[in-house]
Amino acid sequence: MEINYLIINFFSGIFLALFTIGLISNFKIAKFLNLSYGSFFALGAYVAYHFFLSLHLLSILILLFISSIFGILLYVLLKKIGNDVLSSTIVSLGLGILIEEILRLTHVTGYFLILDVPIKVYEIAGVKMAQWELVQFFMLITILTILYALYKSKYGIKIKFVEEDVELATIYGVNINVYQFSSILLACILSSVLGFLSSTTQAIFPSMGWGVLVSGIIVLAIASQFRLVGFKQYLVLAIVSIAYAEIIGWF
Amino acid sequence: MLVVKNVSKTYNSNVVLKDVSLELKKRILGIVGPNGSGKSTLLRIIAGLEKPSCGKILFRDKDITRLNANKRVELGIVYAFQIPRPFYRLTVLENVMIGCLIRNGENIRERAIKICKMMGIDHLINAKAKVLSQGELKLLELARVIATEPEIILLDEPFAALDKKNAKVVKEKLLEFKRMNYRMLITAHRFKILRDIADGFVEIKEGKIRRYHVEG
């Protein structure tokens, strides 16, 4: 029984790690706390609700399209309006509320929606794992591998530069807009994908992303205390997320 | 009056001050030394903005080492920042009035206006501090310090980032403070800068007192 709870909490930690990777990337590279992140999560869940049963995995293309549109909108708003951390964070909050309200107003017939899809469960070494848990596990491994390769590449030093000092990076010829745009777009897509994957495990409602966002911010705050740069911060983030999920799950 | 006894300061195993002792007997003591010698740290410790790793600060034979900065101002020890730190959203007059508030009493506004006149910034009293030039900010910083009616003024490189003209104005004000019998501890890079102002000098290098020269 105990081992099962440990494993359940472990996969919760994996999910939290994936969720927070986008948050930390936005905070370090784009220099704001993305408070619309939870709304992208909800957006992903709603796309799954509407399209998964008819289009199956092709619905991910629709998800990518919709989340990209809003991600680009977020980037444009931040560039035009947000001029510091606080302003950008508030702008993202506004966009988050806007997305939430669009979802609410387009679904007035029902607040809580359920996506009834049978969950495939696999048993590996006596341990039961849901399909979406395995998918998230491999997603995390893949993303961490990509991040490792990225930081080792010639782009890695430029990303670290942007993380440390945006102004100085600009002076030294780094195209910060490319890195910030990529960070925002990919983070928003990641959050939407996670919402898509989680849509079968909980009720879908417009403000479903706030609870996860709170956990993400807490994990981000803890991981930031280590003051790491580069790939290490993501690795520590994953460890902190799993530890956090285990501790919270234990309570 | 003011005694610094065996003060040391360490930041993350980096020794900034080592066993520094000095005494402010005469009116003006100059502390000179290169960048990173620990001059500013020493002044901040005396002001109470930082705590020493060990050692004591005595004022009128009372140990004030653990006393907060605002309590030291009430006793009469006030610090002026190297880079002026005005309250940007307040006016020049309000900035000086804040200094006057420490002594309570009446007619704070009138006292503040008088101090602004003395410092030559009375024409700016209704201007917000954020529009002032570097030289004017320095004069405002000094006005605010004087407004607290101090006994000892701690001046951290008062001529830093000033052009020749403004440096001359500030020097004249410091000499005026000297004539008004204010005691001062002033830091600078070179003896030459404080030659006409200070009565004595302390040379500090790599966190240690190297030379101690007091006239008379």
Place this chain on the structure above:
Amino acid sequence: MSKKTLEIAALIVILVIPMFLNFYYLWLFCLASIFATYTLSWFLMEKLCGRTSFGHTLPFGLTAYIAAIAIFFKYPLYLMPLIALLVAMVSATIFYATSFLDRVKFVFATFLYSIVLWEFAPFVVIKGDVLYGGEEGFSIPMLPTKAVYLFSSCLLFVTFVFLIVLHNSKLGLKMMAVRDDEEAALAIGINVKQIKVLNCVFSSLFASFAGLMYILHFSHVDPDIFSVENAVFPFIASVFAGGYLVPVIGSYILIFASKYLNSILPQFHLFLYAIILIISPKLRRFSNARG
């Protein structure tokens, strides 16, 4: 006539007018006055301490909740101000502890308080003959709207006058010094900790009493009192802030606009909130430039 006197006179006019209107408008003005007090409590912290809080639902909502539960357990009404005081002290302690963070992290931390309360409030359940609380919240017996309006308008008036007096006092000057530069304020002899504590206490106090007025007005409170909508309300109402009357008028406009937009489509007013939040950096820069 000075600007202060004109502002107070204008506020008196705004507060007296509803006495001559029908029940619906009296009810609406009562709600607006409660949220105006709530906004002013937030504004006190922002203007005089330089701290933007998205967590003022802590004193506001918590007082409403605890007062509702106390009334549910048949505690007399005259004890409710004591509850508001207690919640204010707790909130002030939390805000003060949070003020050790820098200004940006303060915003994030206070926002977290709101969301955490919003997430956990549905778990506040009392088991009686049926279950009370949860998502449904708590209800109390209705009180006469005129009586509630009398109290809420007095509260708003007192808050407003207090703010003006504070702003022009020595304490207000010290608060603004601490707002601009804490270390410089310390170096010039200001007891920064004391000033921050006082600011947190005053701000929490008015927010708590506004929360008390809220439950007395609505006779019902549910977890949505801690929602993002209420957390950002004072920020949006103050987006054009200059003096102290503007956030009051902003609150009134927001409440009336919300009710009107809600009549078109439920929760439609949140679109307005979202748009204002998005463009607020532009608006605030504008108001700062003028102010």
